[in-house]
Amino acid sequence: MKKIMILSGAGLSAESGVNTFRDQGGLWEKHDVMKVCSTKGWIEDRKLVTQFYNERRRELEFKEPNYAHKALAQLEHDYRGRIIHLTQNIDNLMEKAGAKDLIHLHGTLTDLRCEACTETFSVAYAAQEGKEHCPYCGNKRVRHNVVMFGESAPEYSHISQAIRECTLFIAIGTSGTVIDIVNIAKEFKNTVLIDPQRQKIESVFSPHSYIDEYFEHFIQKKASEAMEDMLLIIKEHMKGRF
Numbered sequence: 001m002k003k004i005m006i007l008s009g010a011g012l013s014a015e016s017g018v019n020t021f022r023d024q025g026g027l028w029e030k031h032d033v034m035k036v037c038s039t040k041g042w043i044e045d046r047k048l049v050t051q052f053y054n055e056r057r058r059e060l061e062f063k064e065p066n067y068a069h070k071a072l073a074q075l076e077h078d079y080r081g082r083i084i085h086l087t088q089n090i091d092n093l094m095e096k097a098g099a100k101d102l103i104h105l106h107g108t109l110t111d112l113r114c115e116a117c118t119e120t121f122s123v124a125y126a127a128q129e130g131k132e133h134c135p136y137c138g139n140k141r142v143r144h145n146v147v148m149f150g151e152s153a154p155e156y157s158h159i160s161q162a163i164r165e166c167t168l169f170i171a172i173g174t175s176g177t178v179i180d181i182v183n184i185a186k187e188f189k190n191t192v193l194i195d196p197q198r199q200k201i202e203s204v205f206s207p208h209s210y211i212d213e214y215f216e217h218f219i220q221k222k223a224s225e226a227m228e229d230m231l232l233i234i235k236e237h238m239k240g241r242f
Helices: 010-014 039-044 046-060 067-078 154-165 181-185 223-238
Strands: 004-008 083-087 107-114 120-122 142-146 168-172 190-194 217-219
Touching: 004 154, 004 181, 004 223, 010 067, 010 223, 039 046, 046 107, 046 142, 067 083, 067 223, 083 154, 168 181, 168 223, 181 190, 190 223, 217 223
Parallel strands: 004 083, 004 168, 168 190, 190 217
Antiparallel strands: 107 120, 107 142
């Protein structure tokens, strides 16, 4: 049975007004990443890091899924059990669009995590005030449920599993900076890259290469504009025409 591996990034939610991190005018231009998104920053100033994620959570409350989120949620429904969608995004817009089986590689903004028992629990869009108790073990040391620089990402184990199980790889709105989509693409015969602009490979060994050169299909459009093209490719693939 043919399965599809989808890896999505910030470009998927950017059209919904969710602030990206690395793009021009993104969050890294307004914040010191090592102070608000690293284990070092967390140890030095928990209050500052908590405030940063409180702001992200508050902004997310009024964001709505765009056409790409809805199309991907419908795709999950149409090919039940045959879509493995892994996202680097910490927002809940795919869930708002109706997705049920999404794998969040970097955590979820609307949850907190207990530092004692590691269980997660929803706070929706509420700010973390520092008075919260873990509903599972009662511990007061709870934190945002987002992977920081300097700590492991347990959900990454799903990447290798998806590579083994799938026959088509689709990358949507990701620069390949955090997760190397070129190396993933090399594991597949059939691949699709969706990105409105060509992205250079950030490597001293390939300074003149572009990521799209390693993909069979390059749809140079925004995520929402690329869905119809993507769905046509998926239909052809599922029918065994390539």
